[in-house]
Amino acid sequence: MKCFLLITLLGFTASACAVSTNDYPLQKVADGIYYHQGVHENANAENIGAIANVGFIIGEKCVAIIDSGGSYREGELLRQSLRDITELPVCYVINTHVHPDHILGNAAFADENPIYVGHEKLPAAMASREQHYARNFSESLGDAYTGSQFIPAEMLVSPEQPLTLDLGGRELVLKAYSTAHTDHDLTVLDKQTQTLWTGDLLFRERIPAIDGSINGWIDTLEQLQAKSYQVIIPGHGPAAIDEAADWDKLLDYLTTIREQIRTVINDLGTLDEATATVGLSERQKWELFDEYHRRNVTAAFVELEWE
Amino acid sequence: MLGRMITILSISLGLMLAIHPAHSATPEKPMWPIIKEIYFEGKEIRNNADDLIALDAPKRAEDAAIVPITIKLLQPQTADKYVKNLHLIIDNNPEPYSANFHLTPEISNVEIGTRVRIDQYTDMRVIAEMNDGTMHMVSKFVKASGGCSAPAGKDAEAALARLGKMQIRMREPTLGEPVQAQVIVSHPNYSGLQYDQKNRKYINAHYVEKIDIEYNDTTLFTVDTGISISEDPSLRFTFTPAENGVLKARVTDSQKQEFSAAKQI
Numbered sequence: 343m344k345c346f347l348l349i350t351l352l353g354f355t356a357s358a359c360a361v362s363t364n365d366y367p368l369q370k371v372a373d374g375i376y377y378h379q380g381v382h383e384n385a386n387a388e389n390i391g392a393i394a395n396v397g398f399i400i401g402e403k404c405v406a407i408i409d410s411g412g413s414y415r416e417g418e419l420l421r422q423s424l425r426d427i428t429e430l431p432v433c434y435v436i437n438t439h440v441h442p443d444h445i446l447g448n449a450a451f452a453d454e455n456p457i458y459v460g461h462e463k464l465p466a467a468m469a470s471r472e473q474h475y476a477r478n479f480s481e482s483l484g485d486a487y488t489g490s491q492f493i494p495a496e497m498l499v500s501p502e503q504p505l506t507l508d509l510g511g512r513e514l515v516l517k518a519y520s521t522a523h524t525d526h527d528l529t530v531l532d533k534q535t536q537t538l539w540t541g542d543l544l545f546r547e548r549i550p551a552i553d554g555s556i557n558g559w560i561d562t563l564e565q566l567q568a569k570s571y572q573v574i575i576p577g578h579g580p581a582a583i584d585e586a587a588d589w590d591k592l593l594d595y596l597t598t599i600r601e602q603i604r605t606v607i608n609d610l611g612t613l614d615e616a617t618a619t620v621g622l623s624e625r626q627k628w629e630l631f632d633e634y635h636r637r638n639v640t641a642a643f644v645e646l647e648w649e
Numbered sequence: 650m651l652g653r654m655i656t657i658l659s660i661s662l663g664l665m666l667a668i669h670p671a672h673s674a675t676p677e678k679p680m681w682p683i684i685k686e687i688y689f690e691g692k693e694i695r696n697n698a699d700d701l702i703a704l705d706a707p708k709r710a711e712d713a714a715i716v717p718i719t720i721k722l723l724q725p726q727t728a729d730k731y732v733k734n735l736h737l738i739i740d741n742n743p744e745p746y747s748a749n750f751h752l753t754p755e756i757s758n759v760e761i762g763t764r765v766r767i768d769q770y771t772d773m774r775v776i777a778e779m780n781d782g783t784m785h786m787v788s789k790f791v792k793a794s795g796g797c798s799a800p801a802g803k804d805a806e807a808a809l810a811r812l813g814k815m816q817i818r819m820r821e822p823t824l825g826e827p828v829q830a831q832v833i834v835s836h837p838n839y840s841g842l843q844y845d846q847k848n849r850k851y852i853n854a855h856y857v858e859k860i861d862i863e864y865n866d867t868t869l870f871t872v873d874t875g876i877s878i879s880e881d882p883s884l885r886f887t888f889t890p891a892e893n894g895v896l897k898a899r900v901t902d903s904q905k906q907e908f909s910a911a912k913q914i
Contacts, residue, residue, distance in 0.1 A: 554804060640711055
């Protein structure tokens with residue numbers, strides 16, 4: 343609304359406004375593909391949980407939202423930004439995985455009656471985590487959280503069978519993965535522009551968070567790295583347009599800590615010894631290292647204990 | 650025993666939730682007075698028993714599903730005076746009564762570590778019940794994990810696939826010297842809060858209920874456990890093998906399945 347007022351008073355063009363709406367700027371990475379880049383912070387009331395990359399792809403008939411925002415408020419901003427660009431209806435809201443920074447804006451699109459789409463294990467993950475997230479994020483996000491709902495995907499994608507969605511003259515290929523960043527990761531490929539939306543299978547700048555399987559994630563990254571795309575939009579950090587997407591950097595981090603954790607385990611060391619010593623050489627390479635690194639070592643340790 | 654307690658407590662918690670909005674981040678009313686009423690009715694509990702118990706837990710839970718804690722007794726266990734039960738309580742978890750370690754003087758210097766789930770900001774407490782019936786408590790405040798982790802775990806399917814696998818891990822011991830050992834059992838430790846998409850229903854709670862640790866057929870200690878214990882329950886403890894023998898761990902879960910592992914020393 344604020345945006346419209348500015349247009350009227352100052353005579354800005356609608357599209358210029360849309361691409362840099364006040365404090366919620368979108369970036370256009372290819373024809374009809376826009377995203378908002380999240381900040382490298384923990385979710386809080388000031389940043390309204392807008393810490394992940396979220397956005398949309400516009401076809402001739404309708405629009406697919408890809409991750410809806412880290413709060414209801416962010417979902418609303420994303421929708422306003424979309425409406426500044428096109429009046430086409432939202433036919434799909436695709437969630438790349440269950441993490442709150444990617445799904446808490448789902449309800450902001452509900453009255454357009456989109457089909458919610460995700461990995462076949464997404465609804466189970468959502469049901470298991472909903473209560474915990476609701477409690478923690480309603481507190482940390484404050485007013486921005488109000489209105490958030492956990493809307494589970496109804497159209498599901500299995501790892502055996504990619505799903506193609508048609509937005510009108512534009513096909514998206516949704517691929518589900520076996521356990522990697524989470525046990526229900528999904529990527530979206532726009533065939534026309536060869537733009538890959540990775541969800542949190544790729545982190546740039548911000549330290550990755552392991553919430554699935556370190557071994558599975560490394561395997562998945564090795565597969566993804568072998569392919570080439572025009573544009574890559576990671577879950578966090580800037581899009582890579584005609585440039586290398588740093589798959590290597592993420593792989594290095596994961597393989598480095600895996601190797602060091604295995605050494606601790608083989609030496610019959612403890613989880614505490616591992617969190618105190620593993621991966622410290624990686625500190626300078628990542629934003630928010632101190633917030634998530636020990637967690638990653640913990641998660642990887644309890645997985646690698648069973649090798 | 651723990652199962653029955655869980656039922657009683659769940660009823661009380663249900664009543665609490667009816668009064669308080671389920672979404673408030675921290676219960677408005679402290680849980681401890683209610684928990685104390687249920688499990689330690691009429692008992693006197695000495696607070697701040699730092700002379701007897703050291704509870705090591707992180708200030709902030711890094712991962713809501715795996716929070717390592719260590720409980721250490723600062724006075725040796727003797728035949729005359731020993732801690733017979735160590736009760737572990739996590740006030741704001743769905744089931745606060747988390748474990749009861751049954752001890753004897755068999756291990757004189759007690760140090761036990763495990764991994765727990767932390768749902769939200771909470772007090773965590775350890776209550777030592779002595780052989781003379783007196784009770785002594787220490788507590789610690791633990792902040793919830795800030796990120797995307799959740800107590801339910803990461804890949805329950807993987808844990809279920811290796812259900813019942815066990816490991817006893819320890820460095821080569823020297824007879825007569827204390828040695829640290831770890832027992833882990835692979836188990837999803839379903840809390841009853843996990844959802845089964847295929848069958849569209851919540852999965853019944855299915856968790857490790859009891860772990861017995863024996864050396865040469867003498868019980869070192871036994872633990873009653875519940876759903877606050879992390880997936881793939883882990884126990885780390887110190888004991889002193891006086892002679893060669895067999896360290897054995899026996900696990901029973903809530904469906905009465907039994908698993909065991911043994912290690913020759």
